[in-house]
Amino acid sequence: MPKAFSYHRNYYSWTPSGEMPNTVIALSYQVGEFFNPYFGKVTLVKSIYNPYLDNEEELHQRIYICKNPKQNFEKMKDLFKHRIFE
Numbered sequence: 625m626p627k628a629f630s631y632h633r634n635y636y637s638w639t640p641s642g643e644m645p646n647t648v649i650a651l652s653y654q655v656g657e658f659f660n661p662y663f664g665k666v667t668l669v670k671s672i673y674n675p676y677l678d679n680e681e682e683l684h685q686r687i688y689i690c691k692n693p694k695q696n697f698e699k700m701k702d703l704f705k706h707r708i709f710e
Contacts, residue, residue, distance in 0.1 A: 627640070628631065629697075636648075636654070636703075637674060639696050639697055639701050641696075641697050641701075642694050642697055643696060643697070644693040644695070644700065645693075645698055646691060646692065646693070647689065647691050648683060648688075648689075648690040648691075648693065649688070650662070650666075650687075650688040650689075650690050651685060651687055651688075652685075652686050652688065653681060653682045653684070653685060653686065654686070655686065656706055657686075659688055659690050661694070662690070662693065662694055662700065662703070663690035663691060663692055663693055663694060664691060664692030664693075664694060665690070665691040665692055666688055666689075666690050666691075667688060667689045667691075668686060668687075668688055669687045669688060669689050670686070670687045671684045671685070671686050671687075672684065672685045672686075672687070683700065691699070
């Protein structure tokens with residue numbers, strides 16, 4: 625398994641530096657092409673239904689396998705600096 629990192633909330637401050645791993649496991653409630661600008665290949669692997677959530681947009685947690693990152697950790701951190709509280 626790759627080491628965990630996140631650009632969400634306070635985890636943003638602790639992201640590693642250097643080159644990103646070739647393969648990243650990404651979690652998101654969003655559907656579609658969110659990860660495509662950041663990786664060469666993005667594959668939806670699983671969608672997990674959670675019936676206890678009130679927000680209809682978040683009823684499904686999606687798991688993606690993302691390969692061939694288009695940038696390193698520093699560039700990715702810069703790209704997400706205005707999105708950490710989304």
